[in-house]
Amino acid sequence: xxxxxxxxxxxxxxxxxxxxxxxxxxxxxxxxxxxxxxxxxxxxxxxxxxxxxxxxxxxxxxxxxxxxxxxxxxxxxxxxxxxxxxxxxxxxxxxxxxxxxxxxxxxxxxxxxxxxxxxxxxxxxxxxxxxxxxxxxxxxxxxxxxxxxxxxxxxxxxxxxxxxxxxxxxxxxxxxxxxxxxxxxxxxxxxxxxxxxxxxxxxxxxxxxxxxxxxxxxxxxxxxxxxxxxxxxxxxxxxxxxxxxxxxxxxxxxxxxxxxxxxxxxxx
Amino acid sequence: xxxxxxxxxxxxxxxxxxxxxxxxxxxxxxxxxxxxxxxxxxxxxxxxxxxxxxxxxxxxxxxxxxxxxxxxxxxxxxxxxxxxxxxxxxxxxxxxxxxxxxxxxxxxxxxxxxxxxxxxxxxxxxxxxxxxxxxxxxxxxxxxxxxxxxxxxxxxxxxxxxxxxxxxxxxxxxxxxxxxxxxxxxxxxxxxxxxxxxxxxxxxxxxxxxxxxxxxxxxxxxxxxxxxxxxxxxxxxxxxxxxxxxxxxxxxxxxxxxxxxxxxxxxxxxxxxxxxxxxxxxxxxxxxxxxxxxxxxxxxxxxxxxxxxxxxxxxxxxxxxxxxxxx
Numbered sequence: 319x320x321x322x323x324x325x326x327x328x329x330x331x332x333x334x335x336x337x338x339x340x341x342x343x344x345x346x347x348x349x350x351x352x353x354x355x356x357x358x359x360x361x362x363x364x365x366x367x368x369x370x371x372x373x374x375x376x377x378x379x380x381x382x383x384x385x386x387x388x389x390x391x392x393x394x395x396x397x398x399x400x401x402x403x404x405x406x407x408x409x410x411x412x413x414x415x416x417x418x419x420x421x422x423x424x425x426x427x428x429x430x431x432x433x434x435x436x437x438x439x440x441x442x443x444x445x446x447x448x449x450x451x452x453x454x455x456x457x458x459x460x461x462x463x464x465x466x467x468x469x470x471x472x473x474x475x476x477x478x479x480x481x482x483x484x485x486x487x488x489x490x491x492x493x494x495x496x497x498x499x500x501x502x503x504x505x506x507x508x509x510x511x512x513x514x515x516x517x518x519x520x521x522x523x524x525x526x527x528x529x530x531x532x533x534x535x536x537x538x539x540x541x542x543x544x545x546x547x548x549x550x551x552x553x554x555x556x557x558x559x560x561x562x563x564x565x566x567x568x569x570x571x572x573x574x575x576x577x578x579x580x581x582x583x584x585x586x
Numbered sequence: 587x588x589x590x591x592x593x594x595x596x597x598x599x600x601x602x603x604x605x606x607x608x609x610x611x612x613x614x615x616x617x618x619x620x621x622x623x624x625x626x627x628x629x630x631x632x633x634x635x636x637x638x639x640x641x642x643x644x645x646x647x648x649x650x651x652x653x654x655x656x657x658x659x660x661x662x663x664x665x666x667x668x669x670x671x672x673x674x675x676x677x678x679x680x681x682x683x684x685x686x687x688x689x690x691x692x693x694x695x696x697x698x699x700x701x702x703x704x705x706x707x708x709x710x711x712x713x714x715x716x717x718x719x720x721x722x723x724x725x726x727x728x729x730x731x732x733x734x735x736x737x738x739x740x741x742x743x744x745x746x747x748x749x750x751x752x753x754x755x756x757x758x759x760x761x762x763x764x765x766x767x768x769x770x771x772x773x774x775x776x777x778x779x780x781x782x783x784x785x786x787x788x789x790x791x792x793x794x795x796x797x798x799x800x801x802x803x804x805x806x807x808x809x810x811x812x813x814x815x816x817x818x819x820x821x822x823x824x825x826x827x828x829x830x831x832x833x834x835x836x837x838x839x840x841x842x843x844x845x846x847x848x849x850x851x852x853x854x855x856x857x858x859x860x861x862x863x864x865x866x867x868x869x870x871x872x873x874x875x876x877x878x879x880x881x882x883x884x885x886x887x888x889x890x891x892x893x894x895x896x897x898x899x900x901x902x903x904x905x906x907x908x909x910x911x912x913x
Contacts, residue, residue, distance in 0.1 A: 384791055386787055386790065386791065415795065415796060416795060419790070419793045419794065419795050420793065421793075422790065422791055422792070422793040423792070423793035425791070426791075427788075427791035429784060429787070429788060431784055433782075433784040433785060433787065433788035434788075435785065435788070435789075435803055435807075436807065437806045437807055446792070446802065447792035447793065447794065450794060450798055450802055451792060451793045451794055451798075492788075495792070496791075496792070499792060499793065
C-alpha cells in the first residue's frame, strides 16, 4: 500500500538503507537518564518488537524516532536521514518546526490512549491529515478514508464520534488515521494496553494484516504472542539499555540474560 | 445481556438472533408479587415554606403597585423611538466590544502560553492591569487620554486632534473591549490548557504544524470549555454597557435617563430600562444554550435535547408514571 514490494521471506532488498538506525542514543528528563546508549537497526519491511518492564525507556525511544522527544546524545536516523537535525561538516543544525513536521508525515504513530480527535467523526479523523497536511481534495481523501476504514473493519462506523466507539474500534480508527498519510514506517506505542482483553484481538488482527502487507513496524508491546508470531526482530530493554536482541522465537523461548529470564517468567 | 437471556429459559434458541425483538417469555410482565401501594409521607414543612414565600411575594408586588409610581409611563414609552435606538446601540456596543474582547483574549492567551518570556510577561502585565482596575475608571482614562496625546498622526492615512478622534463610541468600545480582553484571556487560557496533551502529540505525529494543530485540533476542543463562561461574559457585557452613559455615549440607559428627566417619570424609566435589559439577556441565554449544544458534539454520546424536544417529550409522557419515559 505504500507502493513498496510486498515482503518476501528472504532478507530485505539488497543495498537497502535501514529504516531506523540508532547509535548510542541517550535521553534524559532532568537528572533522570532514561536511555543510556541505545544501538539498534530496523530493516525495511520488518516488524520490530520492543519489550521490557515499564520505565525501561522503550516508549521514550519510540517517541524519539519521530522527534516527539529530543535526544541528548548519539545519532538517530530514519531512512538514512538524521532525525531532528541537519549535519553540515561536523556541525549539527536543528531543523525548523516545519521541516520536522514534513518528516513526520512519513511516520505513522499509534498511541496507547488512541488520541483520536473527539470533535470529529471516525471518517473526519482519517481525512484530517491528508486534507490539511497533504492538500488532498476532500473527495479523494474521503474515498481513501473509506477504503482504510473498510480495511480495519469499521466502514459502518464512519459517521460515529470516538466517544460512540469502543476502545478497540477507536484504536483501529487511529491505525487507519495513521495509514492515511501513506507512511513508510509505523510506530505503535503499546497499542493494546488500554483495551479490554476481549478487544485486543481485533486490533492485533489489523496489525498482523498490516505486517503481511510489508509495512515496516516498530511495536512497543506486552503481547508476547503477537511478538512471537508476527515479529521479525525483538529487543528486550531494561533501565535504558538493550539487554538482549534477536529473533522473537529465540529470545522468548530461550533467553540468555538473567534479567530477560526473570521478566519473561513474570509476563508469560 | 446474553447471560440474562439464557437464564430467561430458551436454551434451544440462539439468543443473538432475538436481540431487538422481545425474547421469549418477556412479552407480558412476569406474574410476580403485587405492586406496592403505600401512603406517601406528607411533607408539611414544604407547604409552610411555600406559603411563606408566596405571602412575601404578594406583599412585595402589592407594595410596588400601591407605591408612588406611575406605571402607565412604562408602556407609553416602551417602544419610544429613542428607547428603540438605545436598545439597538446597546446591542451594537455589546457585539463590537465582545468581538474586541474575544479576539484580544485569544491573542493574549496564546501570548501567555508562549515559550517566549517577553510576550508571556507582557500578556501577564496587561491582564494584571486591566483586571485590577474598575472598568468605569478605564473608560474615563480613555476619554481623557487627549492630555497625553494631543494629536493622532498615522502619517499618510489620518491626522487629527485626539479629541476629534476619540469619539464617545470609540471610547466606549476601547474601554469595554480592552477590559473584556483581559477576562477573556483567562477564560481562553483555561480552555486551551484543558485539552489533553495527547491531542497535540497526535496532530504533530501526523505532520501538522503548530498553528494548524491549534486551529484544527486544540481550539475546537477548547471551545467546549470556553463557550459557557463566554456566554456569561456576553450577558455581563450587555449590562456593563450601561456604564458608558458616563462618557456621553447614548445607549439604552442614557436615553431612559433623558426621557425620565424630561417627562418627569425618572423611576418609571429605570423600570423600563430594566425590562429591556431582561428581555435582551433572556434572548442571549437561549442563544447560549444552542451554541453550547453545538460544541458538545462528540464529547457526550447523546446531545442534550433542545427545549422544544423537551416540551414534546414531556407532552408524550403525560399521564404516565414519572421515570417510565427517559426524556
